[in-house]
Amino acid sequence: xxxxxxxxxxxxxxxxxxxxxxxxxxxxxxxxxxxxxxxxxxxxxxxxxxxxxxxxxxxxxxxxxxxxxxxxxxxxxxxxxxxxxxxxxxxxxxxxxxxxxxxxxxxxxxxxxxxxxxxxxxxxxxxxxxxxxxxxxxxxxxxxxxxxxxxxxxxxxxxxxxxxxxxxxxxxxxxxxxxxxxxxxxxxx
Amino acid sequence: xxxxxxxxxxxxxxxxxxxxxxxxxxxxxxxxxxxxxxxxxxxxxxxxxxxxxxxxxxxxxxxxxxxxxxxxxxxxxxxxxxxxxxxxxxxxxxxxxxxxxxxxxxxxxxxxxxxxxxxxxxx
Numbered sequence: 001x002x003x004x005x006x007x008x009x010x011x012x013x014x015x016x017x018x019x020x021x022x023x024x025x026x027x028x029x030x031x032x033x034x035x036x037x038x039x040x041x042x043x044x045x046x047x048x049x050x051x052x053x054x055x056x057x058x059x060x061x062x063x064x065x066x067x068x069x070x071x072x073x074x075x076x077x078x079x080x081x082x083x084x085x086x087x088x089x090x091x092x093x094x095x096x097x098x099x100x101x102x103x104x105x106x107x108x109x110x111x112x113x114x115x116x117x118x119x120x121x122x123x124x125x126x127x128x129x130x131x132x133x134x135x136x137x138x139x140x141x142x143x144x145x146x147x148x149x150x151x152x153x154x155x156x157x158x159x160x161x162x163x164x165x166x167x168x169x170x171x172x173x174x175x176x177x178x179x180x181x182x183x184x185x186x187x188x189x
Numbered sequence: 190x191x192x193x194x195x196x197x198x199x200x201x202x203x204x205x206x207x208x209x210x211x212x213x214x215x216x217x218x219x220x221x222x223x224x225x226x227x228x229x230x231x232x233x234x235x236x237x238x239x240x241x242x243x244x245x246x247x248x249x250x251x252x253x254x255x256x257x258x259x260x261x262x263x264x265x266x267x268x269x270x271x272x273x274x275x276x277x278x279x280x281x282x283x284x285x286x287x288x289x290x291x292x293x294x295x296x297x298x299x300x301x302x303x304x305x306x307x308x309x310x311x312x
Binding site: 107185 | 229231239
């Protein structure tokens, strides 16, 4: 085994920028909330096949997704922030996935894990949905068949980046509503 | 022992106010800051992604409940026979009378249930 070298890709998290004064601390509400959200993303696993096994490994002690504040898996969409779709989604399962997504409260993100969820993968058949982005908007795609836990963690880190940079008004913006409309998802402000 | 006055408890009251204020304040602030979008599907009952069907409050037939609860009753009766069977000789005639009384109570109950037709499945 050779020596593992740290390259410049390693990012050190500095937290939220603050202005320190005598007896007070100032920051931007946007950034504080985004940081709070990013560090406590509650995932809703929609694991249907082998990618689900990799997801379980990611949640378990070796890879320990809990250190990103994702300890609590939510099996109800009401308290979930991140929908993790790991595995093959058949066309028959499509409406169910869509319903689960629709019942999640804003702000919500979607992580598509593995070739099947991304594109249908090797199942280029009549019964399998050729990518979940045909029915719900996806934020981050994780390639692989199935991807290793490291890749899933990389996907989660990218979700964190998105969460950290999301404006507080985004979910009420006309662009977001337009996006939902393009997926035939009803939203009323 | 030192004497304490009412004023000494003011810090405790303050702490309670701050604790309660934090909880209530956080609940209110999240409602103001969080985005709120509604739709018919989002507001409907969570049924693991499947469309909701019917109402949770509808009348169900009492027959199954009657059969099940009566089964439990007589099942428990049978359980009492086990210790009696073990101590059959030791309890002698007194035990026999006691058990016969116990069983006859249940038998009267059973006859009542039977007469009322609670065990008739198709009626």
